[in-house]
Amino acid sequence: MCGIIGALCDHNVQDELLGALRRMEYRGYDSAGICVLDGGSFQQAKAAGKLSNLQRELASHPLSGRIGIGHTRWATHGEPTIINAHPHISANVALVHNGIIENHHQLRVQLVAQGYCFVSQTDTEVLPHLLEEKIQQRELLDAWREMLSEIEGAYAIAAIIRSLPGSLWFARKGSPLLLGRGAHGVYVASDALALAGLADEVMYIDDHHWGRLTLEGVELYDLSGNPVELEWDPLPVTAHDAEKDGFPHYMLKEIHEQPAVLRRILRQYVKGDGEIVFEQASFLHEKPLPQRIVMIACGTSYHAALTARYWLERYLKIPVEVDIASEYRYRDPVIGQHTLLVALSQSGETADTLEVLRMFKRHTPGNDALALCNVPSSSLAREADGLIELFAGPEIGVASTKAYMAQLAVLALLTLFMARRAGAMPEERVAEHLAALERAATDMEALLADTAAVRQAAALFADVRGALYLGRGPCYPMALEGALKLKEISYLHAEGYAAGEMKHGPIALIDHLIPVVVIAPKQYHLEKVISNLHEVQARGARVILIVDLPEAGIATDAACVLRVPEGDYFSTPLLVCIPLQLLAYEVACMLGTDVDQPRNLAKSVTVE
Incomplete structure (x- = not known):
């Protein structure tokens, strides 16, 4: 959730x-701080609220x-105040942390009894004091390893030590962390995006690894203290692509990028002869089709998986289970053989989704796990058997x-690919669906070019x-x-329901102060x-109707009608995304909320 950075440079x-x-800052924006070491002294600055x-x-x-070192915080322990902001400092250690130290209370009691003073409410503050206590008694490498052996929970840590001004210290367990190196320095960071313009190469640190980084190189160890060697990779090109490009908000820019994203996906996976190829998931082509599919995700990714369940079950005629990762990992699920796990995560670092993947691999090592992820260097992508x-x-x-x-687009392609392999869809139908997906990109552009009706609908959400x-x-x-989406960025309470469930309770909520958005494309039980x-x-109720029929094709007196071009069984949901x-x-703009950084949220949920 939080973002951490460490830098050692020639300036x-x-x-x-x-x-x-x-x-x-998208990783957390409750508070922020940095600390530098100069002439044997720590200097730091902190502020509550946004990075500005x-x-x-x-x-x-x-x-x-x-x-x-620096840190932008999403609060877990303690209010978002200056005192609770990172970095946290002891006499000789300054440290930033992303994660949760689950045994922090026991460690705090132990350290207070030894004379250490705490000023914050955070779990993190035990770490510099614990390391301080260890380095009084043993060599620094041993002290660092012993500190890690005593903490429970998840962490990505970056630290500087007063007596060693030429070393950045780091450790990872359960929270993302990577190293970077460039022409003028070396770095520790939560993700590659932080290093755009700074580093040329990155090294992705695995769980349970720790070490120190200097201008001369990196020392990397496992929890037993054994040396580890990993390769440096080029900094991902996409790390440089993070500007608003003239849009007032990142969210609006990213909505407008969707036609290009869809075309990019189709170019990547659909070959000239219409064959769908997943090169990073070769087992999909080589092994028999699964007899059961389990799809795991959180939040928005979970909603994409739920839509795909309809597609997969319709054509493959096999059971498809979709579950919330945070619930699935604490059940005692019956998995069985010949089961494919599909794990969805935009970041590839979602804590609960990662833990389900690991549990699945432990319990049924003969089954395959497929990651659907936007970051190919992420933990999820690296630990799964294949990646889309x-x-x-x-x-x-x-x-x-x-x-x-x-996610919807690649899930549609995955369904078409498996349906073709199963003999459940003739070639001409596959070609028709692929052509509909191609048309959807152009239709999205038309929707984005004329948003007057959407603004009219938004006015219905005042008061x-x-x-x-x-x-x-x-x-x-x-x-x-x-x-x-409405809840996240407008702070209005909103609920989605299966339309047939309205009479089973939710209809009691209906009055003129509850607008109702009805999604009614022709493809789906109009x-x-x-x-x-x-x-x-x-x-x-005042009704906003999203429909793909022309005005003469439907008789309704809805307060507002948002029309989308007619799609097919797979492309229609992609078009409905836009309105x-x-x-x-x-609505969020009308209400004056912070669209890109809504309160209490963070982009990637890397703690439980």
Whole structure:
């Protein structure tokens, strides 16, 4: 959730630390801070709230040093205040941390009894004091390893030590971390995006690895203290692509990038002869089709998986289970043989999804696990048996848009590929569906070029108590996603329901202060959904109808109609994405909320 950065350079690192934090602010923005070491003294600056507050503090009181660490926080323990902001410092150690130290209370009691003073409410503050206690008694390498052996939970750590101004120390367990090196320095960071313009190469650190980084090289160890060697890789090109490009918000930019993302996905996976090829998941081509599929995800990724369940079951005629990762990992699931796990995560670092993947591999090592992920260097992508990359590019807005659409697109291709292998869909039908996906990119551009109706619909959300979203079939999960988008960035309460469930309770909520968004494309039980529309209208609801029929094709007196071009069974949800996302965006702008960095949220949930 938090973003950490460490830098050791041949020049002052303040501006590089601040720039890296700016590129990682989507990971957390409750507070921020940096600390540098210069002349044997720690200098630090912290600020509560957005990174701009720290920037103003540094403009008034700049820091100077060639080695330093920084942190942008999403609060887990302690309020988002200056005192609780990282870095945390003891007499000889300054440290930043992403994760949760689960036994911090026991460690704090132990350290207080030994005379150490705590000033914050955080779990992290035990770490510099614990390391301080260890280095009083043993060599630094042994002290660091012993500290790690005593802490429980997840962590990515970067630290500097007063007596060693030429070393950045680091450790990883459960939270993402990588190293970087460039012409003028070396770095430790939560993700490659932080190192855009700084590093040329990166090294992806595996779980349970730790070490120190100097200008001369890296020392890397496992938890037993055995040396480890890993390769340096080029910095991903996409790490440089993280600007707004003239749009007022990253979210709006990313909504508008979706036609290009869809075309990129089709170019990557659909060959000239119409064959669908997943080169990074060769087992899909080589092994027999599974007899069962389990799909695991969280949040928006979960909604994409729910839509794909309709597609896969319709054509493969095998059971497809979709579960929330945070629930699945604490059940005692019956997995069985010949089961394919499909794990979805935009970042590839979602803690619960990663733990399910590991549990699945431990319990049924004969089964295969497939990752659908936007970051090919992520833990999920590296630990799965195969990868279908999303090719969405960096997504900076906290509310996912283009990565969600990309998940739907690759899941549609996966379904077509498996249906073709199973003999469940003739070649001409596969070709028709692929052509519909190609057309969808152009149709998306048309939708994005004319958003007047969406702005009209957004006006219906002034002075409301909340909203309901209704859909059937594959558009029921889209109702869930539309409601989630509105909640995330407008702070209005919204719920998505299967349209047929309205009479089983939710209809009691309906009045003129609850607008209802009805998703009713022709492909998915249109007549039934229109019947549900009339039921809520009869109770005073103002209805926003999303439909793919021309005006003469449907009789309704909805308060607002958002028309999308007609798609097919697979492309229709991709088209419906556009008005759902734009509606949430326009409502949020109307209400004056922070679209890109909504309160209490972070882009990647890397702690449990």
